[in-house]
Amino acid sequence: MGILRKTKNLETILDIFRQSNEALSANLLFERLHERMNRSTVYRLLERLEDDGILHSFASMDNVKFYALRQDCISSGDVHSHPHFQCTTCNQVVCLEQEVVFPTLNRMRIEEAQIFLKGQCNSCLSQ
Amino acid sequence: MGILRKTKNLETILDIFRQSNEALSANLLFERLHERMNRSTVYRLLERLEDDGILHSFASMDNVKFYALRQDCISSGDVHSHPHFQCTTCNQVVCLEQEVVFPTLNRMRIEEAQIFLKGQCNSCLSQ
DNA sequence: CAACTAATGCGACTATGTTGCAATAATAAA
DNA sequence: TTTATTATTGCAACATAGTCGCATTAGTTG
DSSP: OOOOSOOHHHHHHHHHHHHSOEEEEHHHHHHHTTTOSOHHHHHHHHHHHHHTTSEEEEEOTTSOEEEEEOOOOOOOSSEEEOOEEEETTTOOEEEOSOOEEEOOOTTOEEEEEEEEEEEEOHHHHTO | OOOOSOOHHHHHHHHHHHHSOEEEEHHHHHHHTTTOSOHHHHHHHHHHHHHTTSEEEEEOTTSOEEEEEOOOOOOOSSEEEOOEEEETTTOOEEEOSOOEEEOOOTTOEEEEEEEEEEEEOHHHHTO
C-alpha cells in the first residue's frame, strides 16, 4: 500500500539514494547505515518505496536485488527499459540513461524487460 | 576445473537439460530429480558444467540463478548475448535465439550483457 | 495532548547457496 | 581382473538474502 507516514528511517534511506545516483542492494544500504537500522526495516522500506514508484528494482548478475531512484520514463505502447550497469572494478551499480525499446518478438507478449551490463566504468577506465 | 569423470549423476542432469530446451534453477532441477540427488551435488555439477562451457547461467528477475545448455555463439569483437524469457503464466524459462549485439556505449567498456524478458509465451497465449 | 494505528525492532524462520570431511565410486595402472 | 588413486558424493553445518508474527514505539489526526 506504500508509504503513509514520514519517518526518520524513511528520510534516512531516501537521503542516501538522493546523495548519489548509485543503485544499492538492501545489504549495501544496511552497511551504509552502519547497521543503525533494523535489517527488516530496510527491506520493508525498500519495498514500500518501490510500491510508491519512488524506487525501482532489478536483479544483478549475482542474483542480488538492487534498488535505485525511479527516473521519469517514456510512455508508449512498446515495452521499454533502461539498462543497468555494474563496474567490475569498483563494483558500483548505476542506471544508464538510454532507454531501450523492445518491439514485439516472435509471437510472445513481452511485458517486462531487464538489461544488465557489466564492464568498466568511465572513471575506472581512466585510472 | 570442470569435469573429469562421467558419473551417473552427471548423466542424469545432462539428460534432463537435453530432454527439453528449458532453463532450470538448481531447485527446479532438484525437484525434477525427486530429491534423489544431494542438493550440494546438484550445485557442484551445475558449476562444473558451466566451467566446461556445456551450460551457461543467468539471473532471473527474481534473483534466482538459472542454467541452460550453451548454444553455439557468434563470435566477434562486440559483446553479444541472447535474451532469456520467462512466461508469467507457465513460469517456464527459455533462451531466445536472436542474438543481441551491444555496441560500445558512452565511454564504458562493456564486457558482459544480460537481457531478461517476462511476458506470455506462444503456447500460453493460444490457450 | 489523547487516541489511533503505521512503522519499528526483535527473533524466528525460509530459501538459496557454500564448504569441510569422511565414504564411495570412476578411472588408470599393474 | 584386481588394485591403487583420487574425483565425486552425501552429510551436516554454515552463510547469505530475504520474510513474517508480534509486542512496542512513534507519527498523525482530531
